[in-house]
Amino acid sequence: RKEVEQDPGPFNVPEGATVAFNCTYSNSASQSFFWYRQDCRKEPKLLMSVYSSGNEDGRFTAQLNRASQYISLLIRDSKLSDSATYLCVVLHPSGGYNKLIFGAGTRLAVHP
């Protein structure tokens, strides 16, 4: 079983749609959670951290369910510029070092 699993997609949605991605993680000792965005042939960039109580940043809402070990990202009012791959990233301790584990990503394509 992969440590971080995501549906690879692609999710094809029209502009203005609401879309949600889920991610599951296997290590219950995981401490912190993030969503990164990666545009085609570009480097990953931090989109937002995921807090236990859930958090919102503009059109983006992140949720964490520790009991079920999953994280979600909701995008409202999708824009063409939201087209990218969204990486679920989990941090957990590993031999004295806090290790980031990257999911393979979920691809989103927003069309006119």
Added chain:
Amino acid sequence: NAGVTQTPKFRILKIGQSMTLQCAQDMNHNYMYWYRQDPGMGLKLIYYSVGAGITDKGEVPNGYNVSRSTTEDFPLRLELAAPSQTSVYFCASSTLGTGGNQPQHFGDGTRLSIL
């Protein structure tokens, strides 16, 4: 604002050749990392460093070596290039480790093909 700078951006190597991927950051970050990303896969950690003079293996260190003589630079060395090392390589840095919500800042990547 340079951030994390990687060179070269692209490279084609023959099997058995060696090369060094350069990475430099100007943010005075203690932690630096090398990842590889294969098509359709997540990033895999090759090596990391918690400060000058200190390096350690990540998930997939075989076939690679690193050094960290200064805070700014963290080169990745391939000694005997193999086709399995064809990948996109990302260097990243962060402040004082990845505890809390410290984001990692990534370079633009190096696309390496071994033929």
